[in-house]
Amino acid sequence: MQLNDLLNHTSEWLKGSGPNSDIIISSRIRLARNLDKFPFPHWANKKQGEETLDSINEGEETLNSIKDGIAKSEFLKRTIFFKLDEMDSVDKQFLVERHLMSLDHAQNTENKAVAIDDEEIVSIMINEEDHIRMQVMQSGFNLFEAWNIIKRIDDSLAKDLNFAFLPDWGYLTACPTNAGTGMRGSVMLHLPALVMTRSIDRVLSAISKLSFTTRGLYGEGTQAMGNFFQISNQVSLGPSEDEIIESINGLIRQIIEQENQAREGLLSKNKPLLEDRINRSLGILKNARIISSQETIELLSMVRLGSDLEMIKDIDRRTINELFIITQPAHLQKIENKKLSPEERDVKRAQLIRSKLNIL
């Protein structure tokens, strides 16, 4: 498989299926692991910069060891492997837009790589903040399924690779905030009704008091856009993986209930207003000739709500999910197969949206 094949493929997490997929877009489990005999990536790079030319490059050795480990894993037979310093900037951004790697990973690409399975369920970043950051994504509210998949991958890698681990402190990570299980469970939610009813701040502040974090669409350091929120655990040492997932699930179930109540409230009190906003959003998407990615996301969020509430019946969730991804800058440029200026992208984006929504 080549990178370009991904273009014609719907990522597993975008399928719009799975439990509670009206409110929950996707569930993701990430594990951080490090090899016990090599320094963590930032320190290996720093040391490499200071040492003489004939000394071994520990970052590169780490990369090669992990690459071998992946090749031997029975669960990672169908992965493709990309070295980041061999990729152009559009391709790197393309993977970020598909949530297959972090924004951080795309910068300072020395000795970095990413391995992706052909269904885009598994992705493994090598030499990001830790030697290994592996993730498994599932559509809908499905953290336990993601955990069941990733723990087998983790075990298969541990047969070949020696991970830094202490019995009392668990898996050792570059930053102590990830030590222990090395696990972060995240759920991406679409909460338009809580935002519209201005209840979202109350919900988010309650979440942070419970030692969970909220992030935007693209993870760490990104702002919430289009009413999408990513919620994940902060504590990784102490509770077991199952306990962490159970606690996230408990919180998510409450948020789902709150969002559903807010949706019902809007429907009973402000139905005409809601219908107007949803249909105007669809109208703009179907007719615009120039549109930014920000506006696209905001309008698609309304259309998604309309589809959930069956106010819009002829556009399915999968098409809407797909539009969120393929209208982003790197995706547009991959589709057109050339570099586009922001102005050119806004025109192409509007064209693509019209073609996807008007054939129905």
Added chain:
Amino acid sequence: MLCDLCGKNPATVHLTEIIDEQMNELHLCEDCARKKSAAMEQQFGLSDLLAGMAEFDKSGGKELDTGVGVKCPRCGLTYADFKKIGRLGCGECYNAFRKYLAPLLKRIHGSTQHTGKSPVKVTKIMKKKIDLQELRNRLQKAIETEAFEEAAKLRDQIRELEKKENAA
């Protein structure tokens, strides 16, 4: 909407700054946002936060061992380096700085005892130790919830395991 800082590119990043309880909304283009976030990182990054948490140990007025001079024998990172960059150098650092990291981990996670999964290859001895700790935790919980029958069973299991460990 155009970027508040350069006024040239369209604003795609929306920031809320709170300075002296005054809320301020900023709408930035990608380039300016990147510069801004780098500046904010410098002002108050994660490393400062972690270092600040470690500093708490100085409370009490008396001179305390802050560990700044301690160096990891494997990778050469010093505890002072860690305080500056907020990242450790290698797995061995956790042993080298154990004394200073224990309170920090406790503060971050509320616990210093891993109960989750372990690598398949971790030796059986380690595995036994982990099992023993797990049983002790369960015993603690059983006592707290006054499940005394369960507690008695767990106590016997723990004794059994301890005996085996001492024999080995």
